[in-house]
Amino acid sequence: MTLLSVQDLSIRFRTPDGYVHAVNNVSFDIEEGEKLAVVGESGSGKSQIALAILGLLANNAEASGRILYKGQNLLDLPRREMNKIRAKEISIIFQDPMSSLNPYMTVERQLNEILELHEGLRGRAARSRVLEVMEAVQIPDAKNRLKSYPHEFSGGMRQRIVIAMALLCRPKLILADEPTTALDVTVQAQIMHLLEDIQKEYGSSIMLITHDLGVVAGFCNETLVLYGGRVMERAGTAAIFAAPAHPYTRGLMRAVPNIHDPSATLQSIPGQPPNQTRPLVHCPFAGRCGDSLEACFDILPELSPAPHQRACIRAVEELT
Numbered sequence: 449m450t451l452l453s454v455q456d457l458s459i460r461f462r463t464p465d466g467y468v469h470a471v472n473n474v475s476f477d478i479e480e481g482e483k484l485a486v487v488g489e490s491g492s493g494k495s496q497i498a499l500a501i502l503g504l505l506a507n508n509a510e511a512s513g514r515i516l517y518k519g520q521n522l523l524d525l526p527r528r529e530m531n532k533i534r535a536k537e538i539s540i541i542f543q544d545p546m547s548s549l550n551p552y553m554t555v556e557r558q559l560n561e562i563l564e565l566h567e568g569l570r571g572r573a574a575r576s577r578v579l580e581v582m583e584a585v586q587i588p589d590a591k592n593r594l595k596s597y598p599h600e601f602s603g604g605m606r607q608r609i610v611i612a613m614a615l616l617c618r619p620k621l622i623l624a625d626e627p628t629t630a631l632d633v634t635v636q637a638q639i640m641h642l643l644e645d646i647q648k649e650y651g652s653s654i655m656l657i658t659h660d661l662g663v664v665a666g667f668c669n670e671t672l673v674l675y676g677g678r679v680m681e682r683a684g685t686a687a688i689f690a691a692p693a694h695p696y697t698r699g700l701m702r703a704v705p706n707i708h709d710p711s712a713t714l715q716s717i718p719g720q721p722p723n724q725t726r727p728l729v730h731c732p733f734a735g736r737c738g739d740s741l742e743a744c745f746d747i748l749p750e751l752s753p754a755p756h757q758r759a760c761i762r763a764v765e766e767l768t
């Protein structure tokens with residue numbers, strides 16, 4: 449069953465220098481229980497897609513297309529209706545835990561506020577739910593730590609609290625935007641294990657945003673690759689790792705240091721990031737692509753059909 453359907457989503461920002469075209473006609477579905485990775489370099493539009501889903505885009509943003517959730521287009525939803533969906537149906541985990549936590553409130557109060565607002569739970573019922581999620585995210589001695597303030601926890605523990613917050617109302621979809629990027633490597637692994645356990649237990653779908661392909665391989669069953677605000681490739685994670693079909697994805701994979709070969713060097717993709725000040729008229733990767741043809745500078749390729757989707761005229765050539 450499809451849980452969320454993003455259809456032809458475009459997001460542009462009004463700036464004093466004209467428009468910035470951040471997301472360009474992006475379409476994808478998230479199925480119930482699916483773990484979808486959205487990968488791409490910094491600036492490729494990953495966070496803006498997540499913010500659009502939750503109605504949290506900046507004031508200078510203009511979004512078009514549809515984001516269908518339970519038969520309604522989230523882009524058209526009045527603020528009051530959107531507030532009911534946020535946290536309860538769809539929640540988000542940001543990269544920096546301090547951006548989600550109020551430094552002046554105890555952890556217990558912050559969690560209680562969410563429960564009261566969305567579920568009308570207070571008192572003992574609220575307390576037992578709070579304890580349940582604090583234990584789910586493995587905060588040691590949770591009962592006695594509830595009265596602590598965010599700064600009294602380590603970075604890793606703070607991110608666990610943010611995850612607890614995201615879980616509190618048992619949402620159907622969790623958007624995790626670089627949830628481990630601010631943490632050191634050992635803590636990163638712990639948090640990813642935790643997310644994995646929680647996903648199994650709660651059955652929520654997860655959209656994991658990351659620039660780190662290493663995180664994706666062990667965690668997500670589906671992978672979507674973004675470049676210049678456009679979907680370059682989407683398929684099962686195993687299929688993409690076994691045979692990346694888009695030259696950009698191949699470039700990304702070469703850029704990942706090989707854990708089996710410590711001498712392998714990290715290779716970055718040569719060239720400049722795409723110009724976002726004009727609407728896309730041809731493949732955004734053409735200028736950096738080692739396999740480009742003349743036509744790549746004229747044509748904006750559509751995504752090929754599932755199961756292994758790619759937006760590359762080379763791919764079309766291969767298919768015909």
Ligand SMILES: Nc1ncnc2c1ncn2[C@@H]1O[C@H](COP(=O)(O)OP(=O)(O)O)[C@@H](O)[C@H]1O
Binds near residue numbers: 491
């Ligand atoms: N409020 C804004 N005004 C103008 N441009 C913005 C604004 N917010 C984001 N952008 C631009 O949108 C593009 C995509 O950003 P983002 O989705 O945050 O990238 P990332 O893939 O790193 O998460 C970037 O070029 C960014 O500069």
Ligand SMILES: [Mg+2]
Binds near residue numbers: 494495496625
């Ligand atoms: Mg981002």
